[in-house]
Amino acid sequence: MFSNNRRKLLQASGVLAAAGSLGVAGRAQAAAPRVVVVGGGFAGATVAKYVRLWNPQIQVTLIEPNPSHVSCILSNLVMTGATGMSTITLRYDALRTKYGVNLVADRAAGIDTVNRVVTTANGSRLPYDKLVLAPGIDFDPIPGLDSAVLPHAWQAGPQTLALKAQLDSVPAGGTFVMSIPKAPYRCPPGPYERACLLADSLLRRRRAGKVIVLDANSDVVAEPHTFHTAFQTTYAGVIDYRPSSEVLAVDWAARKIVTNWETIAFDAANVIPPQRAGKLVAAAGLLGSDPATRWAPVNPLSYESKLVPNVHVIGDSQGTGQPKSGHMANAQAKVCADALVRYFAGEQPDPAPMTSSACYSPITATTASWLTVVFAYDPATGLMKPVPNTLAEAPAPTKGHYEDMFGWARNLFADSFS
Ligand SMILES: Cc1cc2nc3c(=O)[nH]c(=O)nc-3n(C[C@H](O)[C@H](O)[C@H](O)COP(=O)(O)OP(=O)(O)OC[C@H]3O[C@@H](n4cnc5c(N)ncnc54)[C@H](O)[C@@H]3O)c2cc1C
Incomplete structure (x- = not known):
């Protein structure tokens, strides 16, 4: 040494x-x-x-x-x-x-x-x-869950295409069950965004099915205003949001998910395990x-x-x-x-480092919302703390935000990889 x-x-x-x-x-x-x-x-x-x-x-x-x-x-x-x-x-x-x-x-x-x-x-x-x-x-293991069969798609690649196949397989009037793990997990608004897009897809394909959202958290973790509004208005009667519902086991052969409250049958599913x-x-x-x-x-x-x-x-x-x-x-x-x-x-x-985060969430096929926050180093505690008044979500999903999302993503992709 x-x-x-x-x-x-x-x-x-x-x-x-x-x-x-x-x-x-x-x-x-x-x-x-x-x-x-x-x-x-x-x-x-x-x-x-x-x-x-x-x-x-x-x-x-x-x-x-x-x-x-x-x-x-x-x-x-x-x-x-x-x-x-x-x-x-x-x-x-x-x-x-x-x-x-x-x-x-x-x-x-x-x-x-x-x-x-x-x-x-x-x-x-x-x-x-x-x-x-x-x-x-x-990911934590969940009894009976094989992500090669039932994709989490929380790492993109083949899992993304496997999830697309799950969505495409939902029969008319069928039930898609998805689950959200306890926070902290990757991309706080991501699962709620996914629930909206699953519902939007079923509606647009006139399959009139149901999306049951099992959330291990007691309430929506990110952008609560945006997602509660979407679940209760845009997707009323399609998204069935069930808070404090933790997936304990999956029975793929019987197409059932066991939670701390109930056993639910599904036609297609997306279980996102704890991370x-x-x-x-x-x-x-x-x-x-x-x-x-x-x-x-x-x-x-x-x-x-x-x-x-x-x-x-x-x-x-x-x-x-x-x-x-x-x-x-x-x-x-x-x-x-x-x-x-x-x-x-x-x-x-x-x-005195500072960092920031931004997530754009498509809510329908043509609108999106966003969430942003800035953090600064706090020398008194040695922690990164949110800068007051910087935690913000879009007042409402719009077409403009949907278009901005692609520009924001292109910039981030280029700054990281090009
Ligand atoms: C549906 C969804 C939507 C999202 N939307 C947003 C958004 O709007 N905005 C946003 O900012 N973030 C978003 N995120 C979150 C974002 O994707 C992650 O936070 C980000 O990818 C984390 O980057 P990372 O480099 O830590 O990990 P990763 O992107 O997972 O990269 C890890 C890399 O490490 C490699 N690796 C792992 N183990 C080894 C090993 N032993 N040897 C060598 N390599 C290894 C992997 O192959 C991988 O390439 C979203 C996530 C999801 C799932």
């Missing part, structure tokens, strides 16, 4: 490269600091891009098994057929060609946080000076020993783990209490990238 003085010297010269590295073959010769990023979603792609943009001397390697990222944002519109997979499929090419990110098409399988090495499923060993984990979410940080986060010891801890405790000035030094966690896996959205993942990634660039220059992180 390097002494603090030596580390400071190398940081100050901007070439911290070999700290703690003598046990790793070839590492002592490396000239540049090494950042390894795991996961190429909104969080991982953005941090990889911005570290390189702000200091091209830093080597950045992004480990991601998929050839492109399929965005959850706008994916409910693929479910309804309003748009196609190509709209939400984001390529990694620009990260490599424009910013010089080294892409490793593999899955991170293990992390040695003492010797600072990531091992991949194919057996590569990637040493790092700083590691950023952005693996998104993992936690991506698997690798727990495996690396970043959740500590309490099994109740679902999200990684981090310092929001740099997103460095509070438990394991030199490992940063951003995006949906982090546990700062900020909403789990792609917009927020992108904002956190920039705070983290800035902190990493400063670290290698021997500087402290920005003491």
Whole structure:
């Protein structure tokens, strides 16, 4: 291990490269600091891009098994057929060609946080000076639920198309049952948006069915005014909203869902299980020993783990209490990238970071609402807190918001991946 003085010297010269590295073959010769990023979603792609943009001397390697990222944002519109997979499929090419990110098409399988090495499923060993984990979410098991058969579609890709097939399979007058897990989960308004679009789709196809929404929460978690209004007016008689209803088991063969209150028959279903940080986060010891801890405790000035030094966690896996959205993942990634660039220059992180989140929710085939909030670092508590009067939802869904949604999404996609 390097002494603090030596580390400071190398940081100050901007070439911290070999700290703690003598046990790793070839590492002592490396000239540049090494950042390894795991996961190429909104969080991982953005941090990889911005570290390189702000200091091209830093080597950045992004480990991601998929050839492109399929965005959850706008994916409910693929479910309804309003748009196609190509709209939400984001390529990694620009990260490599424009910013010089080294892409490793593999899955991170293990992390040695003492010797600072990531091992991949194919057996590569990637040493790092700083590691950023952005693996998104993992799901709790639900007895009888096989997501390969009954999709959650809370990670986009094949699951999105499987959900579309569920929707397309609803017979005339049939029942679609969907469930919402206890918060916090990815994209607070997302499940309510999905309920609206399922109902809209059934109405437009003249199937006159029913959408039963089982919410494990005691009330609508996000945009309550917008969604209560939609459920009670636009979709009155179609959406049947049942709060405090937790899915305990699924019987696929009998097409029944068991909740804490009742057993419900379905023709098609979408069970979204309770969520936690991506698997690798727990495996690396970043959740500590309490099994109740679902999200990684981090310092929001740099997103460095509070438990394991030199490992940063951003995006949906982090546990700062900020909403789990792609917009927020992108904002956190920039705070983290800035902190990493400063670290290698021997500087402290920005003491007053701010982040923001925005979610657009289509409510019908032609209208959408939005939700937004700004967060600022509170030095007294060390937490990110909502800035007063910034938490806002659209007064009503409109056609204009629906059009703005595509511009907002295009900007976010470009800022993260292009
Ligand atoms: C229906 C829906 C609608 C949404 N709408 C909005 C919206 O309007 N606005 C908004 O801001 N957000 C929205 N979101 C939320 C947004 O999609 C997520 O918050 C965002 O994707 C989180 O980004 P992330 O990078 O943390 O995780 P992810 O996007 O899930 O990326 C994680 C990546 O890590 C990779 N990975 C995982 N494990 C490993 C491993 N071991 N090795 C290597 N790679 C690994 C995965 O392959 C994946 O590419 C929506 C979500 C849903 C489901």
